Amino acid sequence: MSRTGWIEVVSGVMFSGKSEELLRRVRRATLARRRVQVFKSQLDDRYGIREVVSHDNGRLNAEMVGSSSELMQRVRADTQVVAVDEVQFMDDGVIAVANALADRGARVIMVGTDMDFRGQPFGPIGALLAVAEKVDKLQAICVRCGELATRNQRLIDGKPAPAEGPTIQVGGLESYEARCRACHVVPPYGGQTSLLD
Ligand code: ADP
Ligand code: ZN
DSSP: OOSOOEEEEEEESTTSSHHHHHHHHHHHHHHTTOOEEEEEETTOOTTOSSEEEOTTOOEEEOEEESSHHHHHHHSOTTOOEEEEESGGGSOTHHHHHHHHHHHTTOEEEEEEESBOTTSSBOTTHHHHHHHOSEEEEEOEEOTTTSSEEOEEEEEETTEEOOTTSOSOOOSSSEEEEEEOTTTOOOOOTTOOHHHHO
């Protein structure tokens, strides 16, 4: 174990390259012969289990975890680098887990999308950004106008999804686009227009 650990957060909109960046950091740590464990919230089952997969089809084996306490239990005492993908789906206990692992000397890499489809902070990510030593916010390209995209646009049947939908919705009828602030649309609570037109 190194004398001091730290927390790194890689955050940003979907399609911004967060998983690519996680894979890059983990590969470099492995080349440097660090002992690495990669985890992922089991809520994200888009690509089948047990792998971190980036949208450009890079892949790496990952251990699936359902809660922050399970994460803490699964990290081995001699692990030097702990990476967690889709951390926005984890419970708030993940903040204490990240701090505890960094306190005992681990390099902790937390990766997740920063905002939900409404543009609100997603789960524990805001607090993780606050306690991290190092933060990288990534952007995608807005599919409407070509500017830098920072927002997750949820679409149902191709139309902007209303604000009252569930925060966590992986797969299914809806889909997501990366959009800039100006092109991001969230019909307000009670807005029925998408059902009428
Ligand atoms: P994240 O983990 O942030 O969702 P990934 O690392 O899985 O991102 O995927 C990033 C890749 O997604 C890019 O390298 C690119 O090939 C692809 N991509 C798809 N849509 C977009 C977009 N609108 N802007 C940028 N990259 C996109
Ligand atoms: Zn735009």
